[in-house]
Amino acid sequence: MSADAIIQVENKFYVSANSTYADDRTRVLNHIDTFGIFDRWGDIKQLGEEIQGIYHEGTRYISDIEFRINNSRPLLLSSAIKEQNEILSVDLTNQLIEFSEKENKPLIPKGILHIRRRKFVRNGACYGLIEFENYGTEKYDFDASIYFQADFKDIFEVRGIKRARRGEIFEIKHLTDKSISIKYKGLDNIVRETEIILDQKPDDWEHQTKGVFHLSLEPHAGFVLEYSLHFKIGNHSSKNMTFAGAKNQIVKELTQSNGLFARVYTANEQFNHWINRSQADLLSLLAKTPHGLYPYAGVPWYNTAFGRDGIITALETLWIAPTIAKDVLQFLAKNQAVKLNAFQDAEPGKILHETRGGELVECNEIPFKQYYGSVDSTPLFLVLCGAYYQRTADLKFIKQLWPYIELALEWMDKYGDINKDGFVEYQHKSVNGLFNQGWKDSHDSISDEIGNIAEPPIALCEVQGYIYDAKNKISQLAEVLGKKELAERLHTEAEQLKIKFNKLFWDEKLNSYVLAIDGNKNSCRVLSSNAGHCLFSGIADSDKAAKLVKTLLGENMFSGWGIRTLASNEVRYNPMSYHNGSVWPHDVAIIASGFSKYGFREEAMQLTGALFDASLFIDLQRLPELFCGFEKRKGEGPTAYPVACSPQAWSVGAVFLLLEACLHMEIDAVHKMMTFKSPILPNYLDSIVIDDLILGDNEHTSFEIHRYKGHTVINVKDKPVNWKIFTIK
Known part of the structure; x- marks a missing residue:
């Protein structure tokens, strides 16, 4: 699964395409389990679809940030994410600022104050820096304020799921004269907390969460404000650092990771x-x-681990960065299903579809804490095992993986072939699970030539190719490990599958493989990109390949x-x-x-x-x-x-x-x-x-x-x- 909104329809979860966060006013930062969606000013405002915020492990810990000069929004000069994706850099200036006669202050012409905002996220935290400089020839007095708020909505709530009830924000308090804590207790009885730390005491605190600074800047003088936000789950929280210290950590990590x-x-x-x-x-x-x-x-x-996505990304980059493939295999092996669990669509040996955090999964309102509803993650896991070995000759690692490989092979035969026809199919068991479980997993993605939604169990064309490729590659690994009987069996099964597949899935009128065969053994005779994956896996007969390329x-x-x-x-x-x-x-x-x-x-x-x-x-x-x-x-x-x-x-x-x-x-x-x-x-x-x-x-x-x-x-x-x-x- 990859990217859109998941919504609930008749107790099923699907990708929604009827809402949008993507416009030219959003900027996105991410680091591990934390990401932020900001507007171009670097603020967070709940407008339109109300999706801006800073999220950590599936929960929105900051739902509002407002930076103001004399209660007015500054003018935007420029806004950009830096080339390494590490920092959002924003340049602002002031609007015309006028004062009453009683205040007796000189007006501040438009474009006199330069304000530079920089921010980045770390896992469990966000760091911000605001720099002011007066480019005028007079001293100017003005107020600068920054307001924070947190609603602790689960990411699935933000994306449209309605809940009968939710937890409550039970405490907003000042920890010191420079820091605030906002606490929320969810229906899962877990306390989540946002801690806001300023590097210096504001002149005023308004409405508990708005810090106001009374600034007076001489010509060409400046002022710098730093702040950090920390997101706690229970007793777990990130370590507080200065802006410079946290930034240095990013630079160090980028230097190390570029070596991959x-x-x-x-x-x-x-x-x-x-x-x-x-x-x-x-x-x-x-x-x-x-x-x-x-x-x-x-x-x-x-912004979480998906089995299929991680495997395909590892295959795409295997030649240039093989370490990624090794880590993907290790992660998925350790998260392999070991028992039947219909709520999770889990079966022994099956490879993870996705894992999630947040209140809804902790309350079992949705099945995605560890969810196994993908039919192709398991054979693709085996394909990556074989490809990784050929790329690295790392037999020691393959030996460590072998118990997981055997479980995955067993899943394909015992659970994958639902109707025992020699093909691997899917049919969701979780009442709240995904209906379609190939890479095209939206509810209407698999249909026949007249537009009828396919009935499960559904055998997708590309999945049979993955099975073929997996059995061939694991046959080769078994040969290396001296498991000759298994090697021969897998090779024979792969060849038999190829013959049967090319006979039943190829359609001469389409000059392509059909999209799928449904639960009634009817071919879904539609032309789709899925057929192209049959070339990637090698299951296509050579004489059919030329026709398919021309068709595509x-x-x-x-x-x-x-x-x-x-x-x-x-x-x-x-x-x-x-x-x-x-x-x-x-x-x-x-x-x-x-x-x-x-x-x-x-x-x-x-x-x-x-x-x-x-x-x-x-x-x-x-x-x-x-x-x-x-x-x-x-x-x-x-x-x-x-x-x-x-x-x-x-x-x-x-x-x-x-x-x-x-x-x-x-x-x-x-x-x-x-x-x-x-x-x-x-x-x-x-x-x-x-x-x-x-x-x-x-x-x-x-x-x-x-x-x-x-x-x-x-x-x-x-x-x-x-x-x-x-x-x-």
Whole structure:
């Protein structure tokens, strides 16, 4: 699952597309389990859909921040998130400020005071700095105030769930003359607290939570105000630091985390910016967990661990940052289901769909504390296990994972194949669970050719491909571990599945695999992007691959910006929908990778160019979770989907998978080989330099790729002596 609002309809939870937070007035900051949605001034106001705030572990701990000069809002000069996503920087100035005769103060002309606001979030905290400077030639007296409030709403309440009753704010008090505490006791009997600490005592406190400073600034004099906000759950809270101290921690962490990635440079500065922005965004989403780093799905509404999203992000970045894959596998293994629990859609061996915090999950009003309602997370977990081993040759880690691998294999056979027809299906058991449990999990995303919603149990085409890929890859691992009988069985099962799949899912009239087979054994004969994943997994027959590539690049599927999730001639097509006609960057990248695997390099490059072009029209060159599927129009960018998460892990990871697809680069650490199979570079990239790419333990390589007289040339600058790096035509 990735990014929209979840709402409740007839005791089911679905993605909603009828509300919006995304406009040009919002700025988003995030760090692990804490994120903030601010307006461009750096304030928080409950306007429109009332979604601004600072959230921690599923609860809004700050619902209002108002900064004022003489009770008026300053004028906005500029507002931006810095390149590394760490700080919101805002420049403001004063409006004309007049005083009464009684006050006997000189008026302050517009634009005399410069006010610079900076803020950032840390896990469980937010730090703010406000700097004033008088650029006038006179001394000016004025009031500066900052107001705070907290409503402690659960994130699902903010997104639309109605509750019969909720807890209460039972205490607002001053801890010192510079700090305030606001406490809330939820129906889960957990006390949540927001502590507001100013670095100096205000001249006045109004309405308990508004600090007022009476400032008098000489010409070119300044004043600095710092504050920090801390979010406590029970007895757990963040450590208080100064603004500078907390900022230094961010710089230190960014320096360390940047080392996860190899360095990539190209001859195209705009492409470089896309890569750099994507890396910075992904690093901002990597959360420290007890089991390593995990890429949270997306900000703001899915700032938590999702199984499918984390696995696909790890696959996208496996060649350039393999450590992410290792940590993802470790986290998901430790959160694997061990028993049946219908409320959680959990079955032994099943891999996590998502995990949540907050009052609603603690009260069991929703099932998402640890929820397992995805049919593809488990086979994709196994795919990542096999891919990680080939990339790193880390057999020691695979041995540690083996008990979890065996449980996942057992789940596919015992629980995944619901009607014992040889395919893996889904049918939700949780009364409050997700109805559709593939990556397109909105309630109307799986239908037949006349628009009827498919009846469960539903066998999705791409899921069968994941099963095929998983069994092949685990067969290879079993062989390495000396489990020959298991290796042979899994290989045989994979081949049998491929034969059966290509017979039953292929549709000659569509020239594509059908979307799904429903519970009545009827084919959902609609053309969708799901079929492209069958190339990514390798389950497609070679003769069908060429037809499918042509179909996916036809005018009904290819918008000019990417592959639509649903063809434009289908009954349920809507380019503004969540899953029925929109374009998802991660989906396009997976399809491009599939094109490359079957030898369709030019076509893979076409999809790469489409998303690159789209990025040039999008703020910060940050590909969002999705955008609308309207046809590309000359001189215009893609139409935004208003509630798309941004940044979003598998979207910002797409550029790395696209690069790998164009170069058809394979790293085989087991045999110490790195191969490029007929690599090509698009016409806007004359060269690519990749430095410090991890190959094995303390082994790295650096190389350059150039386009020269119609050929792509690889120049290896540095490599371990026991490795072979070569090109295959």
